[in-house]
Amino acid sequence: xxxxxxxxxxxxxxxxxxxxxxxxxxxxxxxxxxxxxxxxxxxxxxxxxxxxxxxxxxxxxxxxxxxxxxxxxxxxxxxxxxxxxxxxxxxxxxxxxxxxxxxxxxxxxxxxxxxxxxxxxxxxxxxxxxxxxxxxxxxxxxxxxxxxxxxxxxxxxxxxxxxxxxxxxxxxxxxxxxxxxxxxxxxxxxxxxxxxxxxxxxxxxxxxxxxxxxxxxxxxxxxxxxxxxxxxxxxx
Amino acid sequence: xxxxxxxxxxxxxxxxxxxxxxxxxxxxxxxxxxxxxxxxxxxxxxxxxxxxxxxxxxxxxxxxxxxxxxxxxxxxxxxxxxxxxxxxxxxxxxxxxxxxxxxxxxxxxxxxxxxxxxxxxxxxxxxxxxxxxxxxxxxxxxxxxxxxxxxxxxxxxxxxxxxxxxxxxxxxxxxxxxxxxxxxxxxxxxxxxxxxxxxxxxxxxxxxxxxxxxxxxxxxxxxxxxxxxxxxxxxxxxxxxxxxxxxxxxxxxxxxxxxxxxxxxxxxxxxxxxxxxxxxxxxxxxxxxxxxxxxxxxxxxxxxxxxxxxxxxxxxxxxxxxxxxxxxxxxxxxxxxxxxxxxxxxxxxxxxxxxxxxxxxxxxxxxxxxxxxxxxxxxxxxxxxxxxxxxxxxxxxxxxx
Numbered sequence: 280x281x282x283x284x285x286x287x288x289x290x291x292x293x294x295x296x297x298x299x300x301x302x303x304x305x306x307x308x309x310x311x312x313x314x315x316x317x318x319x320x321x322x323x324x325x326x327x328x329x330x331x332x333x334x335x336x337x338x339x340x341x342x343x344x345x346x347x348x349x350x351x352x353x354x355x356x357x358x359x360x361x362x363x364x365x366x367x368x369x370x371x372x373x374x375x376x377x378x379x380x381x382x383x384x385x386x387x388x389x390x391x392x393x394x395x396x397x398x399x400x401x402x403x404x405x406x407x408x409x410x411x412x413x414x415x416x417x418x419x420x421x422x423x424x425x426x427x428x429x430x431x432x433x434x435x436x437x438x439x440x441x442x443x444x445x446x447x448x449x450x451x452x453x454x455x456x457x458x459x460x461x462x463x464x465x466x467x468x469x470x471x472x473x474x475x476x477x478x479x480x481x482x483x484x485x486x487x488x489x490x491x492x493x494x495x496x497x498x499x500x501x502x503x504x505x506x507x508x509x510x511x512x513x514x515x
Numbered sequence: 516x517x518x519x520x521x522x523x524x525x526x527x528x529x530x531x532x533x534x535x536x537x538x539x540x541x542x543x544x545x546x547x548x549x550x551x552x553x554x555x556x557x558x559x560x561x562x563x564x565x566x567x568x569x570x571x572x573x574x575x576x577x578x579x580x581x582x583x584x585x586x587x588x589x590x591x592x593x594x595x596x597x598x599x600x601x602x603x604x605x606x607x608x609x610x611x612x613x614x615x616x617x618x619x620x621x622x623x624x625x626x627x628x629x630x631x632x633x634x635x636x637x638x639x640x641x642x643x644x645x646x647x648x649x650x651x652x653x654x655x656x657x658x659x660x661x662x663x664x665x666x667x668x669x670x671x672x673x674x675x676x677x678x679x680x681x682x683x684x685x686x687x688x689x690x691x692x693x694x695x696x697x698x699x700x701x702x703x704x705x706x707x708x709x710x711x712x713x714x715x716x717x718x719x720x721x722x723x724x725x726x727x728x729x730x731x732x733x734x735x736x737x738x739x740x741x742x743x744x745x746x747x748x749x750x751x752x753x754x755x756x757x758x759x760x761x762x763x764x765x766x767x768x769x770x771x772x773x774x775x776x777x778x779x780x781x782x783x784x785x786x787x788x789x790x791x792x793x794x795x796x797x798x799x800x801x802x803x804x805x806x807x808x809x810x811x812x813x814x815x816x817x818x819x820x821x822x823x824x825x826x827x828x829x830x831x832x833x834x835x836x837x838x839x840x841x842x843x844x845x846x847x848x849x850x851x852x853x854x855x856x857x858x859x860x861x862x863x864x865x866x867x868x869x870x871x872x873x874x875x876x877x878x879x880x881x882x883x884x885x886x887x888x889x890x891x892x893x894x895x896x897x898x899x900x901x902x903x904x905x906x907x908x909x910x911x912x913x914x915x916x
Binding site for chain 1: 516519522523526827828831832833834837838841910911913914
């Protein structure tokens with residue numbers, strides 16, 4: 280599914296009420312087009328994770344509007360009833376650690392999402408294999424996560440995030456545990472996949488190595504974002 | 516959809532199998548405890564079955580002869596024989612004692628059986644596995660093979676020695692003690708036989724009593740001493756009925772006309788199970804409850820720990836859209852799998868260990884089936900704590916910050 284990426288307008292997140300209310304996010308506006316990879320950069324406590332959780336339908340924003348593809352999913356309240364299905368079908372997640380399910384092999388780690396969506400096992404595994412091949416880990420499809428290197432694990436995690444062809448992928452510090460070579464490889468993969476599958480990818484990071492690779496960067500500080508052009512440097 | 520529980524079990528099969536074995540040993544103990552209770556009931560029923568009686572006539576207002584002591588004159592059986600509907604009536608004595616076997620001794624129930632014909636006289640062992648029935652009036656015995664005696668062995672009861680002429684099987688008291696059958700007269704003597712000193716002291720007291728030792732009444736002292744050293748009592752009269760006569764009616768007739776207490780088979784079974792082994796069964800019941808609670812606690816703890824180990828994975832599963840029921844099913848299936856492994860191990864343990872117990876352990880198929888479902892229920896209940904915790908896991912935990 281491609282659609283129009285993700286658009287966020289006036290998104291706020293408030294904790295507490297009245298005089299004690301604290302705004303973790305204030306009037307956040309973002310737009311990420313299909314096939315685009317943007318960086319979300321900010322210091323610790325700036326609101327990066329809160330924004331990611333709001334975008335990931337894990338916590339409720341306090342106000343604003345979010346459009347995913349062609350569908351308004353939040354407009355002062357959730358517009359979809361089943362947030363689990365929303366997360367499963369329309370949002371891909373890539374975490375700082377791969378968090379692969381340790382008791383499933385590589386194929387099933389990726390195929391689990393379509394299976395959860397009701398896709399037949401064989402079809403889900405075929406989808407997984409296609410992505411794993413695209414990510415160059417087809418030779419490890421029967422391996423358990425513990426048998427993979429850090430880079431392989433992260434590629435499998437990316438495949439899992441992409442397998443349901445979501446319009447948006449939220450990547451939370453995906454390169455943090457990797458050295459610069461592997462970090463660059465992961466960013467390259469994310470860019471390739473974004474283009475290939477017309478997916479909007481938001482990469483939350485404070486990894487100085489990869490920040491120059493983004494063409495657009497959203498800086499966030501004290502819950503307020505501002506956009507600036509990135510260097511869009513070529514991958515080394 | 517793949518089985519998440521199955522994959523997790525296969526991934527950590529060693530942990531599961533060893534935990535299952537531990538749980539299985541506990542379940543095995545539980546099944547054996549149930550088997551001990553069933554064995555006690557079965558022993559009680561075997562006692563009643565093997566006596567061959569339809570009615571038990573005992574001392575008035577007692578629960579004899581098994582649950583309480585009972586004493587009847589040994590000529591009462593003649594009057595009972597004359598009652599309508601009575602086919603056979605035979606005296607019987609029961610005495611639980613240590614029977615000497617060489618240098619050691621063995622706990623037995625010594626049964627004194629009245630002379631009569633095999634199959635027609637109640638109280639006799641209904642079948643033998645070796646040797647023959649008692650044919651002499653004295654000093655022959657038929658022993659249950661559980662006593663350890665063999666044909667031709669000599670056993671000592673009080674001051675007398677008996678030759679084992681026959682062996683029988685599953686002839687036990689309600690406590691599970693194997694029986695030794697001896698002639699009634701010998702058994703009556705054995706019940707009240709005193710040592711020489713005691714006999715001498717008793718005679719001296721009688722001689723010193725002017726009421727019994729009257730100079731003008733020759734033979735009185737000898738008659739009194741003779742009456743003191745003989746035993747004309749038995750513990751019960753076992754009665755068989757003629758065909759077509761209802762036990763309750765004949766029992767009522769004996770109660771009314773002979774002023775004795777009579778129990779039918781059903782009543783005697785009620786006494787044995789309801790009174791004689793009631794305390795033991797409550798004791799075992801308590802053990803079963805405690806073992807069930809311990810098993811539940813162990814399963815709950817193990818499943819809780821296994822779930823705690825997967826908190827991050829559960830958060831990820833929830834974040835990527837796994838439904839609560841899928842996660843709950845995974846945990847419950849693991850608990851059930853643990854229960855099944857435990858039950859299989861427990862059943863095997865109980866089956867192979869039951870014959871090693873000194874008392875009869877009867878493993879009933881119904882108990883195993885009931886135990887299996889009880890284990891499943893316990894596992895389901897025990898998994899609820901872990902499921903509750905898993906469902907409370909915030910998917911946001913998968914996202915840093």
